[in-house]
Amino acid sequence: MVTAEETRSATELREQGYTVLRGALNPVEDIQPLIDEYGVVLDKLITSLHSEGKIPHQFLGLPTLDRLAAFVAETGDKFFEHLSIHVAFDSVDANRPMYLHPEMFNLLRNPRLLDSLEQFLGPEIAVNSLHITRIKPPEKSLSESVQGSPNGAISKTLWHQDLWAFQTDADDTKAITVWVPMVPADEENGCLLVVPYSHLPGELAIHCKPSERRPGFKGIPDEIVSDQRVAVPCEVGDVLILDKLTQHSSLENTSNRLRWSFDLRYQPVGQSPGQGGRPAWTARSHSTPGSEMGSFEEWETMWRRILAHEAEVGVTDHTRFSLDNPICV
Numbered sequence: 001m002v003t004a005e006e007t008r009s010a011t012e013l014r015e016q017g018y019t020v021l022r023g024a025l026n027p028v029e030d031i032q033p034l035i036d037e038y039g040v041v042l043d044k045l046i047t048s049l050h051s052e053g054k055i056p057h058q059f060l061g062l063p064t065l066d067r068l069a070a071f072v073a074e075t076g077d078k079f080f081e082h083l084s085i086h087v088a089f090d091s092v093d094a095n096r097p098m099y100l101h102p103e104m105f106n107l108l109r110n111p112r113l114l115d116s117l118e119q120f121l122g123p124e125i126a127v128n129s130l131h132i133t134r135i136k137p138p139e140k141s142l143s144e145s146v147q148g149s150p151n152g153a154i155s156k157t158l159w160h161q162d163l164w165a166f167q168t169d170a171d172d173t174k175a176i177t178v179w180v181p182m183v184p185a186d187e188e189n190g191c192l193l194v195v196p197y198s199h200l201p202g203e204l205a206i207h208c209k210p211s212e213r214r215p216g217f218k219g220i221p222d223e224i225v226s227d228q229r230v231a232v233p234c235e236v237g238d239v240l241i242l243d244k245l246t247q248h249s250s251l252e253n254t255s256n257r258l259r260w261s262f263d264l265r266y267q268p269v270g271q272s273p274g275q276g277g278r279p280a281w282t283a284r285s286h287s288t289p290g291s292e293m294g295s296f297e298e299w300e301t302m303w304r305r306i307l308a309h310e311a312e313v314g315v316t317d318h319t320r321f322s323l324d325n326p327i328c329v
């Protein structure tokens with residue numbers, strides 16, 4: 001059932017390229033179980049890394065959010081894959097770590113979330129495999145190398161449009177970005193910045209890859225991004241929806257608090273996912289409920305198969321960075 005409020009959100013997304021669904025999720029029922037699960041997974045990870053002599057501290061006595069921030073600040077991206085559902089196209093390791101745990105699957109298939117996405121995607125909704133974990137400790141606690149070369153998973157995210165991360169066969173796919181904060185996100189701890197209406201020209205803005213002049217840079221050069229930038233603070237339970245052409249970035253975490261979120265991608269069932277052969281799986285189907293992925297175990301098995309297959313055949317980075325524009329060199 002589509003309410004008047006939902007219709008306004010769909011109009012807002014179409015017209016300005018983003019919309020915030022305030023209170024779409026219940027912090028206690030929908031978010032806290034995932035925080036609790038991270039606490040357990042992190043504890044096991046730290047215990048095992050420490051017993052193998054790979055980390056000197058166990059960050060004991062800290063609540064989950066502080067322990068997560070302290071662990072990531074100290075280890076950077078070294079063990080980040082264990083905490084991340086993003087699988088980059090740069091490894092041929094079938095056993096690479098990934099955050100494959102039940103509460104993550106429960107968030108991807110959360111009924112309240114899917115209810116709120118129907119207004120944008122219709123009644124047949126698939127999860128695109130382009131989903132990313134962002135765990136950003138205060139910037140000042142990060143190593144100098146991370147601060148000098150921002151890594152959008154653990155430090156600020158540079159300007160980009162999400163379309164760059166899709167292959168061209170997904171150009172017509174009606175994928176949307178669904179940004180879910182695990183903690184309140186504001187201008188101090190690095191909420192998102194968007195350029196309203198930047199999706200309307202309909203073309204991919206120039207995305208540069210790292211070059212001699214811009215080592216560590218990947219994205220749209222700041223100087224060609226409009227000044228009309230809007231910060232989008234969110235509370236836990238809010239969900240930010242972005243068009244895949246909307247230009248966005250994140251602010252730096254200048255606070256003393258953690259900034260933690262997931263950016264998920266959903267699309268209508270049956271459209272091309274544009275993810276190098278990784279399938280989009282059905283999370284909701286009113287017409288064929290039996291096609292929905294029913295259990296965490298199925299999801300885990302799907303990913304284990306994907307990783308094994310990619311290790312066997314090799315994977316290629318399919319993103320659309322350029323160096324042929326003068327601004328990129």
Ligand SMILES: O=C(O)CCC(=O)C(=O)O
Nearest residue numbers: 134157162177179250263
């Ligand atoms: O959370 C962030 O820092 C970046 C999120 C993002 O780029 C996205 O949602 O596409």
